[in-house]
Amino acid sequence: MTCDAVRKLIPLCFYGELPAGEEDLVEAHLHECAACAGEMEKMTSLAGALGRRQTEVPASLLEECRADLRAAVEGAAPPAGAPVKGPWTLFLEAMGATLARFPRWRTPLGAVALLAIGFVGARFSGAGRTWWKPADEAAFATVRSVQADNSGRVQISFDETQRKVISGRTDSPEIQKLLLTAFHQNNPDVRVESIGLLSAETDTAEVRDALLGALDHDPNPGVRLKALDKLKPLAADPEVRKTMARVLQTDDSAAVRMQIVDLLVTRRDDSTVGVLQSVVQREDNRGVRQKLENALKDLNASVGTF
Amino acid sequence: MAQDAARAAGARLNPQVDSLIRAAQHGDQDAFEQLVRAYDQNVLRLAMNLLRSPEDARDAYQEAFLRVYRNLHAFRFDCSFHTWLYRIVTNICLDQLRKRKVRKEESGVVETAGGSMDRMETFEEEGAEADPERVLWNRELRSRIENALGDLTPRERMVFELRHYQGLRLRNIGEILGATEEAAKNCLFRATQKMRAVLGDFL
Numbered sequence: 001m002t003c004d005a006v007r008k009l010i011p012l013c014f015y016g017e018l019p020a021g022e023e024d025l026v027e028a029h030l031h032e033c034a035a036c037a038g039e040m041e042k043m044t045s046l047a048g049a050l051g052r053r054q055t056e057v058p059a060s061l062l063e064e065c066r067a068d069l070r071a072a073v074e075g076a077a078p079p080a081g082a083p084v085k086g087p088w089t090l091f092l093e094a095m096g097a098t099l100a101r102f103p104r105w106r107t108p109l110g111a112v113a114l115l116a117i118g119f120v121g122a123r124f125s126g127a128g129r130t131w132w133k134p135a136d137e138a139a140f141a142t143v144r145s146v147q148a149d150n151s152g153r154v155q156i157s158f159d160e161t162q163r164k165v166i167s168g169r170t171d172s173p174e175i176q177k178l179l180l181t182a183f184h185q186n187n188p189d190v191r192v193e194s195i196g197l198l199s200a201e202t203d204t205a206e207v208r209d210a211l212l213g214a215l216d217h218d219p220n221p222g223v224r225l226k227a228l229d230k231l232k233p234l235a236a237d238p239e240v241r242k243t244m245a246r247v248l249q250t251d252d253s254a255a256v257r258m259q260i261v262d263l264l265v266t267r268r269d270d271s272t273v274g275v276l277q278s279v280v281q282r283e284d285n286r287g288v289r290q291k292l293e294n295a296l297k298d299l300n301a302s303v304g305t306f
Numbered sequence: 307m308a309q310d311a312a313r314a315a316g317a318r319l320n321p322q323v324d325s326l327i328r329a330a331q332h333g334d335q336d337a338f339e340q341l342v343r344a345y346d347q348n349v350l351r352l353a354m355n356l357l358r359s360p361e362d363a364r365d366a367y368q369e370a371f372l373r374v375y376r377n378l379h380a381f382r383f384d385c386s387f388h389t390w391l392y393r394i395v396t397n398i399c400l401d402q403l404r405k406r407k408v409r410k411e412e413s414g415v416v417e418t419a420g421g422s423m424d425r426m427e428t429f430e431e432e433g434a435e436a437d438p439e440r441v442l443w444n445r446e447l448r449s450r451i452e453n454a455l456g457d458l459t460p461r462e463r464m465v466f467e468l469r470h471y472q473g474l475r476l477r478n479i480g481e482i483l484g485a486t487e488e489a490a491k492n493c494l495f496r497a498t499q500k501m502r503a504v505l506g507d508f509l
Contacts, residue, residue, distance in 0.1 A: 011498040012491060015469060017476050046502055049447060050470060055354045062350055065367045069342065072368055073375055 001029045006036050014043045060188035063222025071254040071287075170197050176207070183210050188220040195226040208234060212243045221253040228259045235263045245275040254285045261288070265295040273301045323387055331378055338378075342371055345388070348472065349395050355467055356399045366402065370395045385481065392474075392482045396464055403460035447508050454504035458497050465493035 006029045012018050013026045030037045144157040168175045175197075182194035195214065198207055214227040224247075234240045241264065248260045264272050273296070280292040280303055293303055323344065329337035349370060353363035373394050381390055455463060464483065468474045469490075474482075480490040 008495060011495050012476075015476075015494070017491065017494075042502060043498065046498065046505060047470065049451060049505065049508065050501075055351070055358070057347065057351050057354050058360070061354075061360050061364065062347060065346065065350060065364050066342075068364065068368050069371050072372055 001025050003029075003033060003036055006030070006033070007039055010036075010040050010043050014040065014047065058189045060192050060220055060222045063192055063225065064220070067221050067225055067253060067255040070258075071285075180206060180210050183214060188218075188223055191218065191220070191223045192226050195223065195230055198230055208237070208240065212240065215247055216243055221251075221256055224251070224253065224256050225259060228256065228263065232263060235266050241267070241269075241272065245272065248275065248279055254288050257283075257285070257288045258291050261291050261295050265298055268299050273299055277301065277303070324383065327378065327381060327383075327387055331381070338375065341387075342374075345391055346371065349391070352395060352467060352472060353399055355471055356463065357402055362402060366395065366398045369398050389478065389481050392468075393484070396468075396482055400460050400464060403463060447505075450505050450508055451501075454501040457500055457504060462493050462497040462500070465490055466497040469494055 006026055009018060009022065009026050013023055016023075018026065030040055144159065146154060146156050148154045166174070166178060170176075179194040179198055182190050185191060185194075191214065195211070198211075208231075211227045211231050215224050215231065218224050218227070228244075231240055231244075235244075244260045244264055248257055248264070251257055251260075261276070264276070276292055276296050276299070280289060280296065283289040283292060296303055323341070326337045326341045326344075330341055346367065350363060350367050353366040353370075354360065357363050357366060370391070374391060381387065455466075458466065461483070465476075465479055468479045468482070469476060476490040476494065477487045480487045483490065485493075
């Protein structure tokens with residue numbers, strides 16, 4: 001094999017795309033030709049440099065895409081070639097069931113979570129069953145003042161925060177407390193992950209209030225859907241129902257509104273019926289309106305308030 | 307990430323995918339959702355890598371899966387579902403890339419729901435911030451890589467992304483793009499040559 005021929009095959013050889021016989025010939029040539037071996041090394045360097053460029057997909061973006069898709073499917077034209085009864089109708093009818101069972105995207109893998117959350121470590125002590133260690137040696141400081149005196153000395157006042165890594169069981173109080181803190185981080189990915197790892201029992205008022213706060217105020221629909229998923233066990237709680245009723249009337253995400261309807265109808269009370277009757281009159285999303293009408297029917301209530 | 311890729315690769319080969327497709331074709335929304343979830347992480351990653359904008363990637367994701375939803379009845383199992391899906395996704399992304407070719411190559415800043423994310427953050431090695439020379443070197447390298455990728459034709463870019471980042475075989479890439487394996491090989495060769503020329507002394 002000539003050097004020219006080998007060099008044309010180097011990318012294919014690198015990616016394992018050559019037939020075995022041809023690959024053997026290239027390998028044999030590389031073994032004997034330093035110049036071509038150098039070309040293969042450059043190919044490896046190129047792949048190594050490009051390998052570090054891979055874009056991470058934010059978790060919240062995936063959640064948003066899925067929520068968008070649900071909302072878009074409900075507003076889409078029925079699929080062409082649909083059977084006589086129409087999968088579209090079936091899809092709309094079953095949409096509620098799907099959202100009611102809203103699958104957990106990221107069930108914690110095992111009982112142990114490893115969290116790396118920056119800039120909050122200083123708020124917690126290292127006691128108990130939780131282990132802390134610095135994530136790196138670098139401290140991040142904000143210099144507040146610099147005062148020099150005549151003797152050549154200087155006094156610098158600065159704030160220091162230290163990035164740390166904590167690992168522990170998801171049900172440990174320290175981890176749960178840290179997860180609640182992470183609710184307030186700017187990064188929606190951190191918020192989604194934190195909600196996903198919160199104790200499934202949601203048995204403390206602090207956790208419930210944090211979830212209600214996320215449902216009521218979080219700007220990211222993926223985070224709000226995640227909060228709703230976690231609030232399912234508390235769907236009968238009066239405070240939870242009150243917040244859901246309020247959000248149902250104001251949220252701009254159809255997927256969130258549909259999920260709330262599913263949770264509200266698990267229990268019949270007059271105020272719920274009133275809210276649903278009020279909302280159905282001004283709901284402009286076909287899928288959500290259909291769900292509201294079905295919900296009222298299930299609750300033996302009329303669609304109109306008359 | 308590796309798990310996602312493995313899962314998608316598994317889904318490509320898993321006969322259970324066929325039953326999900328058949329169920330979805332008969333209006334089973336759970337099956338449709340499972341089908342989406344088997345592939346959507348890789349689809350979104352491909353769109354993000356190619357389009358480099360969360361908003362555009364989000365649009366591509368939605369358009370792709372809506373097309374799947376609308377046309378699933380026409381899927382006849384004469385190719386793998388993975389190939390069929392990726393034909394849809396790559397067509398959408400190629401259209402976007404071609405439109406962009408008339409615009410200036412976008413900056414290195416990626417907009418996310420949580421604000422701007424400089425690609426450097428995901429590019430530098432751990433601890434690189436402690437070494438200013440390393441930071442500068444990385445920054446220059448990153449800039450060169452973005453220029454190198456920007457110099458590729460949309461088709462070369464697509465072949466390279468599918469082979470290098472998604473790990474697809476060139477034969478499969480040819481099927482997806484409606485080309486021969488030979489054509490995919492040529493695209494990959496040209497792409498690597500162009501990138502090596504631009505990166506030059508960094509390699």
